[in-house]
Ligand SMILES: O=C(O)CCC(=O)C(=O)O
């Protein structure tokens with residue numbers, strides 16, 4: 543995979559460097575700054591989490607626990623999704639988003655609360671968005687567009703592989719929290735978990751209509767998996783309060799913790815605000831962000847194990863469905879509702 547204009551020279555981690563300059567094409571009257579640090583993001587080796595060597599496994603779990611607790615996001619490598627699956631995915635997306643087929647995909651643009659597939663371009667939410675996207679439900683049922691030919695098979699394979707990884711991470715993370723391996727699977731009823739995948743196309747800056755691809759947000763759910771064809775513009779607000787640039791190593795997966803893991807662990811494992819800036823991108827960028835959620839009917843509340851006198855419950859309990867609807871959006875357009883669920887004392 544190629545690299546966008548922000549070069550990614552690091553292997554699986556980067557060293558801190560000075561603040562990136564803001565986009566020089568941008569008018570000096572704009573006060574908002576998009577600069578961010580090139581800070582180190584932890585890398586977790588998926589295969590070591592299941593190593594036969596007990597010492598190696600326990601070191602890998604400790605590292606995962608630290609990455610989850612201190613950061614809330616990390617790169618996942620050695621995850622076993624074959625390169626061909628990722629390459630086919632971006633080939634299929636490139637065909638789907640072909641400018642020549644714009645009229646064809648508008649069929650998914652009509653909004654209905656029961657949509658299982660939705661397409662939109664530069665949607666005007668409160669932040670203003672500068673992306674084209676296709677959102678599909680991928681679990682418990684898959685709903686994929688029938689065109690271009692072969693795309694649904696490619697999507698099916700990608701999401702099947704990804705789900706196995708998510709279940710593996712649920713087991714490993716349960717252990718990092720000191721529980722038996724199936725703790726998170728049970729707490730979220732992951733077997734019937736509700737997953738939505740957003741396939742995003744960010745235009746290069748010469749055709750974009752603004753600097754922001756997606757505005758500041760966190761995502762609901764257990765974890766969010768993200769793959770991409772090129773680097774460019776994803777920034778996460780770190781626990782130290784500074785924006786950091788995300789440069790995902792080739793074929794690695796970015797894992798971000800979702801709001802519902804934060805609720806379950808009463809804030810021990812937190813979701814983090816992130817955004818996408820397209821201002822510096824010379825070429826278009828494709829990403830697949832999949833929100834892996836609890837079962838829609840599962841009430842998610844801070845688990846007793848994380849609540850005591852010093853740590854009172856920080857969030858209200860709600861079913862996943864209720865919390866998705868708390869913002870007035872329908873399921874396919876999942877949005878964070880942490881602000882509605884957070885208790886005043888938190
Ligand atoms: O495309 C990206 O880099 C991030 C996408 C994202 O945050 C989302 O779809 O929720």
Ligand SMILES: [Fe+2]
Pocket residue numbers: 759760761816831
């Ligand atoms: Fe997101």
